[in-house]
Amino acid sequence: MMGRARHGVAAFTGLVLGLLAIGPGLAPGFVLSFDMVFVPDPAFSRMTFGLTGTVPRHVPSDAFVTALATVLPADAVQKLVLLAIFVMACTAAASLVPSERLAPRLAAGVLYAWNPFVAERLLLGHWAFLLGYAALPWVVGAAARAGEAGGGRRLVRALIPAAIGGFAAIAISALTALAIAAAGRERGRSLGRTAVALVVLSLPWLVTGWLRPAGMPGDTVGVEAFAARADTPFGALGSLFLLGGAWNRETVPAGYGAPVTAFAWLLVVVAAVVAYGWWCRTAWARGVALAAGAGFVLAALGAVVPWLLRWAIGLWPGFAVLRDGQQYVAPLAVLVAVGLGVLVERVMRVDTARTDTAGAALAIFAILAPVVLLPSLAWGAAGRLKAVDYPAAWAAGRKIIEADTVPGDVLVLPWATYRSYSWNGGRTSLDALPRYLGRRVIVSDAVMIGSLTIRAEDPRARRLDEVVRAGGPLTEGLRAAGIRYVALDAETSAANPARGRLAGADPVLDQPDLVLYRIEAPVKAEDGGAPVWSAVLAWSIVMGVILWSFFVPASTLSAYFPRRPRRRRTP
Amino acid sequence: MRIAIAAVVGVVLAALASVFVVQVSNASQSDPVIKPLYNYGSR
Structure with a gap:
C-alpha cells in the first residue's frame, strides 16, 4: 500500500x-484517574501558567486543554x-x-x-x-x-x-x-x-x-x-x-x-x-x-x-x-x-x-499479539476508566464562590493531595477542586505512598501545614493567610472534627459531596510565583517558533535542496 | 511447514488468550481491599 x-x-x-x-x-x-483530572468549563488563571509558586508540572498541558475547552x-x-x-x-x-x-x-x-x-x-x-x-x-x-x-x-x-x-x-x-x-x-x-x-x-x-x-x-x-x-x-x-x-x-x-x-x-x-x-x-x-x-x-x-x-x-x-x-x-x-x-x-x-x-x-498473529497478551487494557482497562459527572454540590459551590466579590483563596480539607471520591467509584484521583474553582485553591501537595510521605512543594501549602496540622482552631490562622473559603470535599459528615475547628466561619454550603465555609475579611496574601512577564515572554517565543515552523520557508536556499517525496516517511 | 507454524502460533495465541481471560475473571472475584483514602498509590 x-x-x-x-x-x-x-x-x-x-x-x-x-x-x-x-x-x-x-x-x-x-x-478521573490518579493524575488525570479534567473539569467542566476550565478557566485560565495564574495556576494554568505556573505562576502560583507550585512546581509547573501541569504547564502547558492545562493551558492547551483550557484553550480547547473554549470551543468544545x-x-x-x-x-x-x-x-x-x-x-x-x-x-x-x-x-x-x-x-x-x-x-x-x-x-x-x-x-x-x-x-x-x-x-x-x-x-x-x-x-x-x-x-x-x-x-x-x-x-x-x-x-x-x-x-x-x-x-x-x-x-x-x-x-x-x-x-x-x-x-x-x-x-x-x-x-x-x-x-x-x-x-x-x-x-x-x-x-x-x-x-x-x-x-x-x-x-x-x-x-x-x-x-x-x-x-x-x-x-x-x-x-x-x-x-x-x-x-x-x-x-x-x-x-x-x-x-x-x-x-x-x-x-x-x-x-x-x-x-x-x-x-x-x-x-x-x-x-x-x-x-x-x-x-x-x-x-x-x-x-x-x-x-x-x-x-x-x-x-x-x-x-x-x-x-x-x-x-x-x-x-x-x-x-x-x-x-x-x-x-x-x-x-x-x-x-x-x-x-x-x-x-x-x-x-x-x-x-x-x-x-x-x-x-x-x-x-496477522504478530499484529494481534499485543492485544491478545494484554486484553485487560480493553474496555477502559477492564472498567477502571469510567466517565462520571461532577456532583451538583460542586456546581453550587462554584456558583457561590464566583458570585463573591471579596478576594481571597480557597483551602481544601482533608489536608491531602489525592482523593477517592465516592461519586468517582472510589477510584483514586488528584483533588479536582484546584482546577474546578476559578480562585487560587490551596491543597496539601504532600504525596503519600504507603508509609512514605514526600513533602509538599507548594510554598503556601508548606506555610499552612503547621496551622492545619496543629489541631486547634483554624479560622484566625486561615484569615491571616488570605483564605476566604474552606472546602471539605471528603469526610463531610457532621462528625468531622475539622468542622469544629472552623468556629467563626460561616457555613454557606453543606451537602454530602461538598461543604463550604466562608471566612470574613481575609488578609491579602501573595503567592510569590514567577513574574507574569516571564510567562508572557516564554509563551510569545514558543508560539512564534511554532508559527515559524509551519509558515516560514526554510531559507532562500531551500529550492536547491528539494524535499523528499511525501510518501517516504521512513527516515 | 510454514502453514504448520502459523497454525501452531494461532493455537498458542488462542490458548494464551483463554488463560488470560480466566485469570482476569478470577482476579475480579477476589475479596475487596480497604485502601487508604488519601494515598497516591502503593508499591
Whole structure:
C-alpha cells in the first residue's frame, strides 16, 4: 500500500485501539484517574501558567486543554486527547518501519499503542506525558534529518505534542532526539538544532519553574517511592524490559504479569529486539538503540542503585526528574515496535513470488499479539476508566464562590493531595477542586505512598501545614493567610472534627459531596510565583517558533535542496 | 511447514488468550481491599 492510504490505515487502527481501550470512558462525563483530572468549563488563571509558586508540572498541558475547552465541551476535549494518543502512537510507529508493506507497519503501530507502558501510564493519568510518547517515533524521524535544510522546522513540528505534554514528555523526547542527532551525520549541526528546539519548546515550564522563588524541589524520599517495581516474574529489570515496571501497584492492568502470558510477552519482546539488532543498521536506528539503552539505565537507577540517585539529588535537586524512572523506557518501546515490524517484514519477504498464506497468517498473529497478551487494557482497562459527572454540590459551590466579590483563596480539607471520591467509584484521583474553582485553591501537595510521605512543594501549602496540622482552631490562622473559603470535599459528615475547628466561619454550603465555609475579611496574601512577564515572554517565543515552523520557508536556499517525496516517511 | 507454524502460533495465541481471560475473571472475584483514602498509590 502506498502514499497516504497506508498512514490512514494505521491511523484508523489506532482509533479502533483507542475506542477499545477507553471504552466506558467515552460516555458523557469526565474520567478521573490518579493524575488525570479534567473539569467542566476550565478557566485560565495564574495556576494554568505556573505562576502560583507550585512546581509547573501541569504547564502547558492545562493551558492547551483550557484553550480547547473554549470551543468544545471539556469532557469532549478529554476524549479527543485520549483517542489522539492512540491514533498518533499507531500512526507514528508505523511510519518508522522501513517497509512498503502494510502488515509490518501495523504490527509496529499496534505494539507501540497497546503495551504495558501505555496501560500503566494511562491508568496513572499521565495523558500529557503520553502525548509526547505517542509522537516519539515522529521525533525519531525528524531528529534523523535535523541537519538537513528545513530540519529544524521539521523537528519543531514533531516536538509539538511533547511540548504540549510538558516536562516529562520533553524529557523522553530530548533523550531520544539528542541520541539520534549524536549518532547521525552532520552531528554538530543536528545536535545544535535539536538542543535549541528542545530548550525553546520547554520555555513555558522551564522559565516559570526556574524563577520559582521556592527553588527546585528534590525530596530524596521519592527515590524509594517512585522506583521501578516488578510487575512480572522477571524482577524489576525484567519488568522494565517488558515495558512495564511502573512504581504504582494499583495501575497494573488486571491479570498482567501472570507467568504464562508474561513469558509469551517476553518472547515477543526478545524476538523484536533481536530482529532490530539484526536488521536495523542505519544511523537513526543506532541512535534509537542508544536512547533505548540509556533510557533503560535511567529507568533502573532507582531500583538498582537508589543510593546513587539519592546522592545525585543531594548534589543537585534537578536529578529528581529521574525518580519516576520507568518513563524513560519509552525509547525502548520504539525499538521493540520497530523490531517487531522488521521481523514481520522479513517473514513476509520470504518467497514473495507466490501467495503466501502462512506468511500472512503469521503477520496477522504478530499484529494481534499485543492485544491478545494484554486484553485487560480493553474496555477502559477492564472498567477502571469510567466517565462520571461532577456532583451538583460542586456546581453550587462554584456558583457561590464566583458570585463573591471579596478576594481571597480557597483551602481544601482533608489536608491531602489525592482523593477517592465516592461519586468517582472510589477510584483514586488528584483533588479536582484546584482546577474546578476559578480562585487560587490551596491543597496539601504532600504525596503519600504507603508509609512514605514526600513533602509538599507548594510554598503556601508548606506555610499552612503547621496551622492545619496543629489541631486547634483554624479560622484566625486561615484569615491571616488570605483564605476566604474552606472546602471539605471528603469526610463531610457532621462528625468531622475539622468542622469544629472552623468556629467563626460561616457555613454557606453543606451537602454530602461538598461543604463550604466562608471566612470574613481575609488578609491579602501573595503567592510569590514567577513574574507574569516571564510567562508572557516564554509563551510569545514558543508560539512564534511554532508559527515559524509551519509558515516560514526554510531559507532562500531551500529550492536547491528539494524535499523528499511525501510518501517516504521512513527516515 | 510454514502453514504448520502459523497454525501452531494461532493455537498458542488462542490458548494464551483463554488463560488470560480466566485469570482476569478470577482476579475480579477476589475479596475487596480497604485502601487508604488519601494515598497516591502503593508499591
